[in-house]
């Protein structure tokens with residue numbers, strides 16, 4: 167397990183190195199002066215500029231510039247937003263938790279819906295249920311998310327009035343920011359309207375999370391279906407049935423576990439996809455997350471914000487990826503051993 | 509009374525509206541306490557036959573038989589569930605590649621205890637777990653594994669193939685089977701381990717009077733351990749008889765070739781000369797010859813061979829060939845006619 171952890175850590179270091187290298191080079195590729203792109207100080211006076219040049223070591227070669235850039239990042243200094251001249255790292259700290267919350271809830275919904283449906287399809291392989299589930303998943307996969315989001319707002323918020331259409335929580339509730347994850351903050355707060363706030367926040371998250379979950383859920387259906395079909399054809403399932411176990415025992419004791427292991431490996435990959443969808447959805451549902459902020463920054467050509475936002479988002483995705491790898495290893499005794507290559 | 513009596517069992521593969529007769533009218537019978545070898549090249553349908561016996565083939569295979577008796581009970585008249593329940597209680601099976609037959613994500617202990625059927629346990633449900641555990645340990649001792657704790661807590665990939673096969677045998681024994689079907693139990697195993705597994709099976713046969721159907725592609729390898737042998741070729745019945753009959757007086761050209769090609773029969777051959785073998789190789793399922801499927805490779809084939817031969821019985825030595833090798837002196841009595 168130690169070797170496994172070290173491997174993941176070194177992979178993390180290398181990926182971070184590449185990511186920072188990319189975001190660093192973006193400063194030179196974006197139009198405008200590199201030092202302005204880096205710091206975001208568009209209105210800097212000449213004396214401030216000299217200070218900035220000193221801080222980012224622009225007179226030295228690229229290697230040292232990169233090193234100073236790294237040290238700035240490690241110290242939590244991501245520069246100022248060109249559009250609002252506010253500190254980017256505080257903005258990200260305020261916005262990222264909302265995105266984490268939304269995408270994790272969406273991932274949960276996608277898995278809880280997709281995986282069991284895929285298993286059912288695999289068990290009923292080539293029967294009506296299987297075909298039905300497959301066609302529905304095909305449909306869900308082909309629907310574009312912005313259209314689906316608008317449709318959902320139209321149907322569930324405007325016509326039926328079940329769910330609110332925008333925002334994270336009603337403005338009536340004042341929740342103190344502690345962790346940033348709103349549900350935890352609500353539970354931590356000592357407001358007398360705690361439970362009302364909680365149910366309000368739940369009502370707000372359901373619609374966007376479901377819209378995000380549709381496409382990944384269909385992918386999970388397919389993944390779960392193929393891996394279950396593969397598992398059901400393996401020798402150990404055949405041997406288990408020769409051992410006299412009933413079909414249900416085989417499914418619940420052996421097949422589900424082995425199929426889940428195969429799926430978990432792909433969750434990390436699917437998560438990147440999901441975050442992209444979440445960014446678009448955040449715009450539609452005015453969700454105060456980093457995705458909406460990033461898209462707005464792109465509109466405003468806020469280069470400093472774009473490169474920092476990309477860095478933080480990809481870092482987040484990568485951390486989730488590594489976490490799923492750990493879950494995979496915990497579930498799969500084979501991955502923990504020496505035989506595991508990667 | 510025969511333990512198992514199968515007459516004219518066929519297995520068809522239904523694929524894209526097409527059907528292929530993978531096993532063509534095989535008859536097989538076993539007595540109580542008997543060790544029977546089932547020999548054939550890979551692709552001869554012997555594993556299929558075994559899997560059909562325990563009922564683990566999936567839907568694309570269709571099995572039918574003229575007669576299927578298990579300890580005097582006609583299984584063809586039972587429903588699928590009843591048949592499966594009866595067979596899984598009395599027949600156990602071990603496979604080749606034992607490691608692939610163990611769930612890689614579940615510990616040996618868990619897999620072994622779940623094979624123990626709760627009917628054997630007495631106590632209340634809170635004592636069950638303990639009882640299962642001790643029953644599992646006893647089973648491991650029976651197959652010669654002494655370090656039971658290490659074994660129970662390990663995962664399949666941490667054990668060697670031979671060790672896994674012992675665990676598989678222990679699992680098979682958990683139901684106290686009357687018949688054990690061993691499908692190439694020692695494939696891909698070293699010689700010393702191979703001997704251990706065979707000795708274990710032989711001792712189980714002698715001590716527990718457990719019948720064993722030993723499936724192998726290597727006739728010489730198993731003659732030492734079997735009482736009787738059935739030979740198959742490309743899904744067709746070839747020859748059946750006692751081990752001595754088959755090995756010393758084969759009647760069928762195919763059995764003759766099998767026996768002749770075994771290394772011990774070739775000991776006196778000069779170095780670097782060719783082994784005696786039949787030309788060609790076993791036909792693939794998509795291109796089966798009509799009539800006797802050995803036809804294209806058979807040195808004795810004649811025109812009559814385009815019709816499948818029927819089984820002839822010479823004092824319990826059954827052979828399915830139009831032109832058997834040593835023509836018998838007394839008039840053979842035909843026991844089964846092929847229907848064409």
Ligand code: SF4
Pocket residue numbers: 761762800801802803804806807808809810812813817828829830831832
């Ligand atoms: S029936 Fe004919 S082809 Fe078949 S084994 Fe006998 S002689 Fe050969």
